[in-house]
Amino acid sequence: MFNLFSSCKSSPSNSILDRNTDKNISSLSKLSTYNWSLFDIPSGAHTTINGSTIQIxxxxxxxxxxxxxxxxxxxxKIGGTVSIxxxxxxxxxGCSPGQVGGTYACVMKECKNCSKLNSIEDANLNTILKEMIIVDTSEFSFIQSMEELEGKLILPQDFYNLPIVTSKLKELESHLLPSSNITLRKLVPISLLGYIVFIDIPADIDNTSPYLHVFGDSNSNTTCNCDIGTDCPYKSKLVAKWCDATNCKKCTMSxxxxxxxxxxxxxLSIINGRIHLSN
Structure with missing residues (x-):
């Protein structure tokens, strides 16, 4: 076996799903509409629900x-407080917070437009945000099996310009091993900050990772499908690729x-930002 990169260090993958304090609300499974949060709850987090607000x-x-x-x-701050x-x-x-599995959602009942407001609370900061993630800033690992992908969140598209993300992508790009045929390519998943990122690499420089054929390849069925909206084409940042849902309310990668x-x-399908595998 040979490595994908010449000199990048990786750390073991850290699960951020709190399975010990996971408190499913059984009635939520009967409801059809959720406004999902794009993060899982870290083990050891302290959560409080006060009316329509969840503080973590x-x-x-x-x-x-x-x-x-x-x-x-x-x-x-590291160890800071966020809220929804x-x-x-x-x-x-009928627009109320609830915990489903390892994450939170705003659950719609009679409400026709259930809005989810994200905020980060610090000493002098309480800002309403378009989207929010929870990350382990030290986490980076290579995916070794398909089983590691099931149920994982992909990095939301608004965060590919994060300095910590672009820095790691540049490092990966600069340390790719030489290829004998750069025109044959594949998408390989990595775990960065606790989120899955798909990177586009030459097909012959890695034989240890699960992979997808790249978008547009003649052998590929990897697609971005817009179910509600205009379109969701694939987009790239350095070696990373994802489905751009800017003009699509429901964009599915499969x-x-x-x-x-x-x-x-x-x-493989990615629905509501989460990976699902099936035979």
Missing amino acids: VLPSPYMGIGVDSMGNYVYS TCECKSGNG GSVYSFDSKVVQS
Whole structure:
């Protein structure tokens, strides 16, 4: 076996799903509409629900990172506090927070427009944000099996310009091993900050990772499908590629994921930012 990169260090993958304090609300499974949060709850986090607001006090080394409508990033302290507020903008109410699995959502009942407001609370900061993630800033690892992908969140598109993300992508790009045929390519998943990122690499420089065929390849069924809206084409930043949902309210990435030796194939779909595998 040979390595994908010449001199990049990786650390073991850290699960940020709090399975010990996971408190599912059984009635939520009967409801059809959720406004999902794009993060999982770290083990050791302290959560409080007060009316329509969920407050999450993060353990070290986790922090919240948000992006506002202008594309500016806002950071909590390590071990800081973030919150979500659910607000019904149209309808008869019924827009309330609930924990589903390892994450939170604003759950719609009678409400027709259930808004999720993200904020990061610090000593002198309480900013309403377009989107928010919770990250372990030290986490980076290579994905070795398809099983590691199931249920994982992909990095939301608004965060590919984060300095910590672009720095790691530049490092990966500069340390790619030489290829004998750069025109044959594949998408390989890595875990960065606790989120999955798909990177576009020459097909012959890695034989240890699961992979997808790249967008547009003649052998590829990897696609971005817009179910509600205009379109969601694939987009790239350095070696990273993703489906751009700027003009799409419901954008789904799908395709076939192969084991490193191509002997096992499963169908992959990304719905609400989370990876699902099936035979």
